[in-house]
Amino acid sequence: MKQMKIPATYMRGGTSKGVFFSLQDLPKEAKQPGPARDKLLMRVIGSPDPYAKQIDGMGGATSSTSKTVIVSKSEKEGHDIDYLFGQVSIDKAFVDWSGNCGNLSAAVGPFAVHSGLIDAEKLPVNGIAEITIWQGNIGKTIIAKVPMVDGEVQELGDFELDGVTFPAAEISVEFVDPSDSSGSMFPTGNLVDDLNVPDVGTFNATLINAGIPTIFIDATELGLKGTELQEQINGDQNWLNKFETIRAHGAMKMGLIDSLEQAATRQHTPKVAFVSKPKDYQSSSDKPIQAEDVDLLVRAMSMGQLHHAMMGTAAVAIACAASVEGTIVNLAAGGGERDTVTFGHPSGILKVGAIASKTETGWAVEKAIMSRSARILMEGWVRVPSGTMN
Structure with missing residues (x-):
């Protein structure tokens, strides 16, 4: 059995790290939600691992580093990109799609720009690119304000974020109407x-x-x-x-x-x-x-x-x-x-x-x-055994 390689980018967003994919680059079986996609992402990250170390994958054996992101051009009116977040369990065989990652939300806009998923006319040569994101896990809008210099995402800067060792460029992230759309922000109706x-x-x-x-x-x-x-x-x-x-x-x-x-x-x-x-x-x-x-x-x-x-x-x-x-x-x-x-x-x-x-x-x-920051750590391909999704 041989390995297959899939285009991927390893990014830090806020105080988290994850493996980012363009939906179009995923194997055919993983383009849709389901067991094949989950098996692929678990194998990429190195889960499930009874040793809880994720040595044979890209995960870092913590909740902050056992993460995956899938991004595509948006099909929703008024939005630039769609974003899905998969929290990969470290020692158990499942991917949790029930919520968003606020830290990696800061990296989604920069990733989309780097990947050519944002229309060129929306990107200033110098200034702030306002990227409107549809967060598919929770059905919410996120607006990322990404700094641009010489037509590229500015990654380096002097913004310091506690929990991250080195400074970087500041990215403002706005979570629009963040409370639960299906009911009260307080699900029991009580403040306490x-x-x-x-x-x-x-x-x-x-x-x-x-x-x-x-x-x-x-x-x-x-x-x-x-x-x-x-x-x-x-x-x-x-x-x-x-x-x-x-x-x-x-x-x-x-x-x-x-x-x-x-x-x-x-x-x-x-x-x-x-x-x-x-x-x-x-x-x-x-x-x-x-x-x-x-x-x-x-x-x-x-x-x-x-x-x-x-x-x-x-x-x-x-x-x-x-x-x-x-x-x-x-x-x-x-x-x-x-x-x-x-x-x-x-x-x-x-x-x-x-x-x-x-x-x-x-x-x-x-x-x-x-305010958060984000930076590409590595880009290229991840490799997994060809039978991973069977």
Whole structure:
């Protein structure tokens, strides 16, 4: 059996990395959603891997680096490109298509320009290219403002993003109407719910579906400080089990699953995050974070592990929740009306913005905005065994 090669680009977007494909370059069997596509993407990334290292693939053995993206010219009016995100499980045989990746959203526009998927007349020689993206997983519009220099995407610059070692060019990403279109931004209708988790506890929780479905709990209710770094949670299997149990019961309460068992096949969503009032702490890079520099602290779980920084979609959820008076996030930030929030995460600080309004059907947010950066790391082909999709 021989290997086949498929055109691909390995990119960093925000604090994540993933393998990017143009839909037109995928093998015929993988051009449509289904088992063949999932098998291909898993083999590219190196999953499922019982060793949880992804040595035989492009994945980096973390939720931030076990990611795939498929981009094509858009068939939706008013949009330039369609974008699909596949979160590849590391040790299990499935690809989760239930949500978006906010970090890699910043790389989708640059990838589309590099790949010739954007009409030339829309691209300035020097200036900002505004790329309108249809996010197919969640049915939402994203607007990426990509800097251009001499007719090419500007990748290098002095914008610093905590969680990324080197500076790069800033890309503004706008998530239009990020709340759930099928119902209220708060699926239970409440800003705060009693979330009863057998054998773990009952917690005041804000359950929100904006950016990505997220369960927010005050750190003190969990017996945590809110300043924890990755090793303090990920090195403790008891905490990991607790958070997964909380996530499953929260998913049930949010109506995302019909039985607790289904949570195992929906690892990407919902997220679980714990928040606290501002405190001094040392980030994972030993950078001192001062309480007066942030409005609150947030730690979030992703694919069963504490995230090293903050997922972009979870940052959208934080911004949306903070903008509504009375939520767990808003109260941790000091309460009151706000259209921006600066929060501390394990790697540093991030500022995000959102403006919420009350409508006849519940709370809604027009758009959430954050700054990210992106860079091509490698381009060419990935190779997989020719029988991968059988």
